[in-house]
Amino acid sequence: MSPESGGRRISARSQIVLFCGLVVLWCLLWGQFTVLSVVSGVVLAVVISLLFYLPAIDLSGRINIWHTAVFLVRLLVDIARASLDVAWLVIDPRYKPSSAILAIALDTRSDLIMTWTAEAISLVPGSIVVDVDRQESVLYVHVINVADDDGLEDFRASVFATEKRLVMAIGSVDDVWRVNQPNELTRSVRRGRN
Known part of the structure; x- marks a missing residue:
């Protein structure tokens, strides 16, 4: 063929x-x-x-029921926890607004996984995807209540964890391989580019 x-x-x-x-x-x-x-x-x-042009999406053809359930349960937990955090920020008189826009280079090359990761992040209160670079698989995310570099890295790690849960649920074999690689060096290099 x-x-x-x-x-x-x-x-x-x-x-x-x-x-x-x-x-x-x-x-x-x-x-x-x-x-x-x-x-x-x-x-x-x-x-x-x-x-209208509908882009061709390469579907992996695999769905892992266990990882899909893990993704959905964790998404609901994240939404509930973030809702409480944002509600507390609204009524906390000591809160000083602090926010950032992060460029987060994902491991996946799948448009579908990138889109669903962006949607999952945006569903969680306190963060929203403001732009996407399809060519480089980079999400630009606005996040509130980050005061230091540790908070930024924690949020970045949560995005990578969301991406990994989605890939394990519905991603291709190539994407599963990508997210399971020790990519800290690769991510720091890609972060330096953005």
């Missing part, structure tokens, strides 16, 4: 997944899975697919 035909198969598979995702999203927006909502969703997905 030539690389070109393999690339076409990956592209066709990802386009089918995106197409089905659009139909499901349409039905969820209407709150019902009826013949009319599915048919109108298919028509809308065809129109969107023809009018």
Whole structure:
């Protein structure tokens, strides 16, 4: 099989997944899975697919149920803990605002993992992704309540941990290999570039 035909198969598979995702999203927006909502969703997905460019996403084809559950539970715990922290900052009269924007170079090269990592980070109160560099896999994250370098490194480590949990849940074999490498030297070099 030539690389070109393999690339076409990956592209066709990802386009089918995106197409089905659009139909499901349409039905969820209407709150019902009826013949009319599915048919109108298919028509809308065809129109969107023809009018707008949908990037090919290389899906890994693997889902690890255990790691997916670990990711979801940890995300809920992070959201609850951060919500309490932010609520405390609001009522604490001694709080002096301190925030930063960090450039965090991820280990993954997958657009899907990078997007889901950005979404997971932004769901947690107190941090939000303000920009993304797709070419370099860098997230620019605004984070509140960081007073020193240790706080910045703790937040950076939490982003890497989120990325690793996502990769272990749904990432490709290549991404699993990347996040399991001792990358402290690589990360410090990449941090120096940004």
